[in-house]
Amino acid sequence: MESLTRISAVAQTTFRETIRNKILHNMLGFAVVMFGLSWVISAWSVGEPEKIIADIGLTITVLVGVIIAIFAGVVLVHGEVDRKTILPILAKPLHRWEYVLGKYIGFSSAVLLVYIGMNVILILFLSVVGGGVSSGLLKAMYLSIWEVELVVALALMFSSITTPWLSALNTIILFIAGRFSYDIKFFLGAHPGNAFAPVLKIIYVLVPNLSYFNLRHEAVHAIPVSAQMLIYxxxxxxxxxxxxxxxxxxxxxxxxxx
Amino acid sequence: MSAKPVIKTDGLSKQYRLGLTLKPVDAVTDLNLEVNEGEIFAFIGLNGAGKTTTIKLLLDHARPTKGKAFLFGFDATDPHARERIGYLPDLPHFYQFLTANELLDYSGKLFCLSKTKLAKRSGELLETVGLGDRGNERLRGFSRGMLQRLGFAQALINHPDLVILDEPLGGLDPIGRVELMNLITDLKSKNTTVFFSSHILEDAQKVADRIGIIHKGHLLACGKKSELLQTKAGWEAEIAINEFDLSGLCKKNNWQYQTNEECYTVTISDDEDVQKLYKLASEKKINIISLHHRQLNLEEAFLKELDRWKA
Structure with a gap:
């Protein structure tokens, strides 16, 4: 019970810190501008405008979420050590794991709030152009939350170990590798006897499989999504x-x- | 009956490895220290002597290379050891985005204080440190002195039995220093143990009961203030001014002297010179008002220990 109180205290302060961070407000503004731009692009393109807005909009929400996760996440722990604000906090009866968990919960909640805000704005945009909110779209939005949360965890992990620059670099590399993890699997299937196959298998297991969370294609083209595609x-x-x-x-x- | 040790270190050592070559640097070496309940302990030394590293080891901000530290009998690496502790860091860096009330609220929650207790305690502490009307202001607008006072308030949020202050007097104006020293002596009156590091020896001498002198990671001396300062440092004579030119005599004998309108104060280092002064006094009709052993002040005791260590 005492652990919960301490974790929630750290989480609450981290949430406040993140919500009051100007980067977050700027990125939210950037997302709105990009939604507007996708509206303009859809007007000039051949095809159904709501599909183009949904496709670009879903990509933007994930990208903005990931950018916030990386650039605000990599200074979460290291920044506190650097600024020495951590010293009076860890002089209290707080376990280090409680601190790390509290940081994660607070930061990921703030990112989640912004992420939900962006998706609500996207839904409003879609309603204005006449596109309805399909269950497929909501499912795609739900799963991409996990993609962002996973990047938050990676950024926090690197922030606990190394400097912000190295943390950002490592997180970006893992994010890109995670996005292409399906291609590694595809390559291994096509070339099972390849000399690099054992190494690639290890990389495939270690790297986060972010393509697992991508239902954009299904949402835009109204392809049915099974329960397993959400649960797993x-x-x-x-x-x-x-x-x-x-x-x-x-x-x-x-x-x-x- | 001897007092219980609130802080105890046993062969505590910390070695850092610096630079690309990982050159070993000993920050603290074989430190054996005991701080007893209810006393004000001043931990003094030059910049880089190992004071802050020792505090980090006590608070588990860093792990020792060798030895152990204990707080209230708990191993310092156990978070339970910090339940009865308050700490003020050397530089009062707190979250700029929080208000003073929010910082105290955060600090109190980490000690699992109830909401009602916390609200009452925060109000009391802000009044005590003179920030009663600034509770809802963000720390971004606080001066260094205000942050230091707020830092003191957050250190006391849990009614600690031990307060560890790292250079609490640095960066404060004279009034701020007096106020903080009053707060420290107030804590002692409530039987709270205070461990503070400082390089401002004058202030340490005023409030400390016991003193530890650290230099280059080694504890050079540790004991009651009265014991450290009792070493005799020659003689001090007060001599009434008359027509005789005493200043010339002092210069000739290499005696230090000060003068005011009524008398000279002459510092004499050894007993032979005292005899010489008595002889001159009878010959030249000099009136010696007083003659007594001179005691070291903390600065002199500190320098003496340093010289002894170098030798």
């Missing part, structure tokens, strides 16, 4: 995030605060 990625997201947070906590457990 959700479980994968929960397990992957938990493992990443465990590594972050272990790495931070005995770290000297300079």
């Amino acid at each position: 990625p959700t479980l994968y997201g929960i397990i992957y995030c938990s493992l990443v947070l465990l590594i972050a906590s272990l790495a931070f457990r005995t770290k000297d605060l300079a």
Whole structure:
């Protein structure tokens, strides 16, 4: 019970910090501008404008979510160590893992709030151009939340270990690799005897499988989405995030605060 | 009956590895220290002596390379050890985006204080440190002195039995220093143990009961203030001014002296010179008003320990 109180105190303060961060407001504004731009593009394009807006809109919400996750996430722990604001906090009866978990919950909640806000704006845009809100669109929005949450966990993990620049670089590399993880699987299937196959298999397992969370195509083209397509990625997201947070906590457990 | 040690270190050592070559640097070496309940302990040393590193080891901000630290009998790496502790860091860096009330609220929740207790305590503490009317202001607009005072308030949120202050007097104006020293002595009156590091020796001498002197990671001396300062540092004579030119005599004998309208104050280092002064006094009709052993001040005791260590 005491652990919960402490974790929620850290989470609450981190949430406040993130929500009051100007980067977040700027990125939200940027997302709105991009939705407007997708409206203009859809007007000039051949095809159904609501599909183009939905396609571009879903991509923008994930990208903005990931950019916030990376650039605000990589300074979450390291920034506090650098600014020494962490010293009076860790002088209190707080376990380091409680601190890491509280940071994650607070930050990911703030990112989630912004992410939901962006999706609501996207839905309003779609309603204005005459496109309805399909269940496929909502399912795609739901799963991409997990993609962003996973990037938040990765950014936090690197922030507990190394400097913000290296953390950002590592997170971006893993994000890109995660987006192409399906191609690794495809390559392994096509070339099973390849000399690099064992290494690629390890990379495939370690790298987050972000394509798992991508239902954009299904949402835009009204392809049915089964329950398994939602449940398995959700479980994968929960397990992957938990493992990443465990590594972050272990790495931070005995770290000297300079 | 001897007091219980609130802080105890046992061969505590910390070595950092710096630069690309990972050159080992000993920040603290084999530190054995005991701080007892209810006392004000000043931990003094030059910049880079190892004061802040010792505090980091006590608070588990860094792990020792060798040895152990204990707080209230708990291993310092156990978070339970910090339940009865308040801490003020050397530079009062707090979250700029929070208000003073929010910072105290956050600090209190980490000690699992109830909402009602916390609201009452926050109000009391802000009044105590003179920020009663600034509770709802963001820390972004606070001066260094205000942050230091707020830092003191957050350190006391849990009614701690031990307060650890890292250079609490640095960066404060004279009034701020006096106020903070009054707060420190107030804590002692409530039987709270205070451990503070400082390089401002004058202030340390005023409030401390016991003093530890650290230099280059080594504890050079540790004991009651009265014991550290009792070492005799020669003689001090007060001599009435008359027609005799005493200043010439002092210069000739290499005695230090000060003068005011009524008398000279002469510092004499050894007993032979005292005899010489008595002889001159009878010959030249000099009136010696007083003659007594001179005691070291903390600065002199500190320099003496440093010289002894170098030798």
